[in-house]
Amino acid sequence: MSDVTANKELRIVGFLCNWCSYGGADTAGVGRFKQPTDLRIIRVPCSGRVDPLLVAKAFANGADGVLVSGCHPRDCHYSEGNYYARRRLEMLKRFLPFIGIDEKRFHYTWISASEGQRWQKTVTDFTKRIHELGPAGKAVLDPADKAVEEMAS
């Protein structure tokens, strides 16, 4: 692979819908397409299941990037889950930079089960982007919390 993955691995969380994008990632695997290994995939029933708070929690717990992928609009297994997701995720993408999280660290897209190549490109490009941005950095701790951490170490 490119020198992108020569660096230390970063933590990228991917929420993929069961019916399209998870299948697309599987297709990429079956096709033996090379992919970076920074991404940890969480399979969800539908992109409509992806509460914006799941993304927020991932960032709060130290994720360096979050990727959400579902079925293409009009292709949702449940007819309309991804339409709701689209509105919520767009709202989230605009809200993140307001509180100081780079919106480049969050990406949402649509990938079908047959688009193994598209999956490979998405995950490679997104991983590359996160590596260019570097680690997200830890949130500042409260003094009390810092003392607890010091005692523990």
Place this chain on the structure above:
Amino acid sequence: MNRERLKEAVAEILPGVDAVIAYGQGFDAAHGEPCFVTKKEELEGLILNPLCEHNLASYLPSRKNKKTGVVVKGCDSRTIVQFLQEGLVKRENLVIIGVPCTGVVSAKKLARALDHQTVEEVRFEGETVIARTPRGEKRIALADVSPDKCRTCRYPTPLIYDVLVGEPIESDKDPAAVYDDVRELMGKSLEERKAYWEKEIGRCTRCYACRNACPLCVCQDSCIAETRDPHWQSQRSNLSEKMMFHFIHAIHLAGRCTECGECERACPMDIPLGKLKKKINMDMLDLFDYVPGIVCEDKPPLYTFKVEEKKIEEHEL
């Protein structure tokens, strides 16, 4: 704001309702407080002046099927419209007394302007607040001690009411300036914004007063910030937990917040919480041309969708 006319209006509707929620004098001269009127004798305790800062509509969903009268200002009436949009209250259970409002006093800002002295008396003369403390009388312009929401208020007259106490007032505020504070912060760099919220939210004590005061936080005791299963939030007191809590509050109000300012009023740490919700509202206006709490027949934008979204484009990597 005419107290006598309000008393007449409350007296008139009182026989037909379980209670009328209005304003009474608080624990000192500088505070108003919510007051539930059930008997005629209690009418004397009512007040109607710029100390009527609270959003009394907050009580309505918990009133269930009890017929309730409520006194609302323009900003508070938007909360009722939002409740009706979401089916949280029934219109036939409400008798709404609207009060056109020219601005209220933030008790916190007033206390600060008076250097936290004991307040013995507060009077209002037009746009001036006259407060007497042991140090003497002080005259303060109402605009200097009003909450931030009043400075950009576009709806001084209630949008929904059965009885209007006073004459309707037109807003003289610039509609384009409503989100100026959000734009100002967005004009800064990502690092500056991060530092801003770390400083502001770092003060949070997670007392949940903002959530408890919020009229649209209807989950209350079932709030995910307090559930153990799923365990969204731990009891640790660090910045990321605090951020997460305010994230929950803001996201759960996305496309619903009517900017009544109750979160900021209730916050003991003076955190500008309204700004988080205003940012999302600004995006809702841009994306879906939607302002919460204006038209009863509207649907909150995140409760619905369009097959073709005009303003949402695919993001490239």
